[in-house]
Amino acid sequence: MAGTVVFDLDGTLADTSGDLIAAANACFEGRGLGALLDPVADALIAFHGGRAMLRAGYARMGSDMLLPPGAEDQDFALLLGHYGERIAVHTRLYPGTEAALDQLADAGHRLAVCTNKPEGLAETLLRELGIRDRFASLIGADTLPVRKPDPRPYTAAVEAAGGNVAHSFLVGDTETDRKTAAAAGVKVALVAFGPEGESLSRLAPEAMLAHFDDLPALAQDWLRA
Template identity: 40%
Template sequence: MMRQVQALLFDLDGTLVDSAPDMAVAVDRMLVDVGLAAAGEDRVRGWVGNGARRLVMRALTGRVDGEPPEADVDHALALFLRYYEERLSVRSRLYPGTRSGLDRLRADGYGLACVTNKPERLARQLLSDLGLDDLLPVVVGGDTLTVRKPDPAPLHHAMAALAVPAEQTLMVGDSRADVEAGRNAGTGVVCVPYGYSQGEDVNALAPDVVVASIEELHGFLRGAA
C-alpha cells in the first residue's frame, strides 16, 4: 500500500491544527447563554472530534454520548457557530511539523486534501487563516455532503477531486471516525497520537501506521517509496 500512495486526505482538528482553545471559548459562551456552567478547555478537548453538532450535544449534557432534545441542540448550535466564527483562529495553532510536512509532501507530488467534520466554510477559513489553503485546495467538510465521516462518501468525494483511487490514497487522522472512514472507503489509514480521540489510544484502533507528526509521515513515505 505505502509504495503506491499518490494522495493523502487529512483530518483537520486534532491532526493538522490544535483548534480546541478557540472552540472552548465558543462552547463556554454558548453554555453560559443557555444557563449552564462553562466547561473549560480541558473538558472541551475531550468532546471534539465528530463535528460541531456532536460537540454541542456533548457540551449540553456533559457526556460523550449525550442526546439532548433537538430543539435545544439547534438553538445551542447556532450560538456556538456564531461565537466560534468570531474567533476561529485566535489561539488555534498548527501542530509541530504540519507546515513543513505538507510542504514536502506537495513538493514530492502527492495530491493533498482536507476531509473534516467541521462545517466546510469554517474549515476553509481556518485553513486560510493558518496559511494552509494553498496546500489543501480540496476541502470536504461535515456539511459538504449529506453524510460525514465515518461514512466513506466524503473521502470518495475528495478522491474524485484529486483523481486518485482508494488503493493509492491514505486517510490521515487522529480518531476512530478517521480510521473507520478510511477502512470504509478502502484507503490506507495513518494516525497521529496527539489529537482528539475521546480518550482512545489510537494504536488500539489498528491504523496501518502511527506517526508523531506530518513531517514524520513525509519521511516514512520517502522511506517506503
C-alpha cells in the same frame, strides 16, 4: 510514484479545541450558566462535535435548572456563529505540519482535506492558518449528503484533487477516521500527538505518527508502488 494524502482537520492538522470550547461556553454563558467546559480538561470533547460539547455542558447544570424545549438546536446554531467569528484565536497547527506539507508537495503528492467540520468553516480556518493553498481539494461535513465514516466524502476529496483512491491514504485522529479508511479500502495513519494520543493504537491503524516529521517517509513507502 506520487499519490494523494488526505488529511482530517480538527485534531489532525491543528489543535482547534480551545476555540471550539470557547464557542460552547459562549452559549452557556448566554443562558446564565457560566463557562461549563474547561478548555484543557475537556479538550477531547471538542473533537466529538458541537452537540457533544453542548450536551456535556448541560449535564453539569444544577439539578434545579431546566432548559426550554429546543434549547440544543438553538444553542447549536449560536455555537456555529460564535465559532465562526473567533475561529483562530487559540487554534494552532501541530508542530511540523507546514514542513511536512511542503515535503509531500515537493515529492509530487497531491494533498486534500476531508473533515466533518462544515465546509465553510473549514475553508475559513485553513485560510486563517495560512495553509489553504496547500490543498487541491476540501470536502466538509455538508459538501455531500453524507459525511465520514461514509467513504464517499473521502473518495470525493481524492478525485477532486485529481488522484486515484487506490493510490491514496488518510491521516486522521479518531475512530471515525479509522472507519472511513476501512470503508474506502485505504490505509490510515493516526496521529499520536492529537487529542487521544497513543491510545489510538487500540484501533490497529496501519501506522501511528509520533510527529509530522515522520509523514513524508511514510508517504514515500506507502505510495511508491
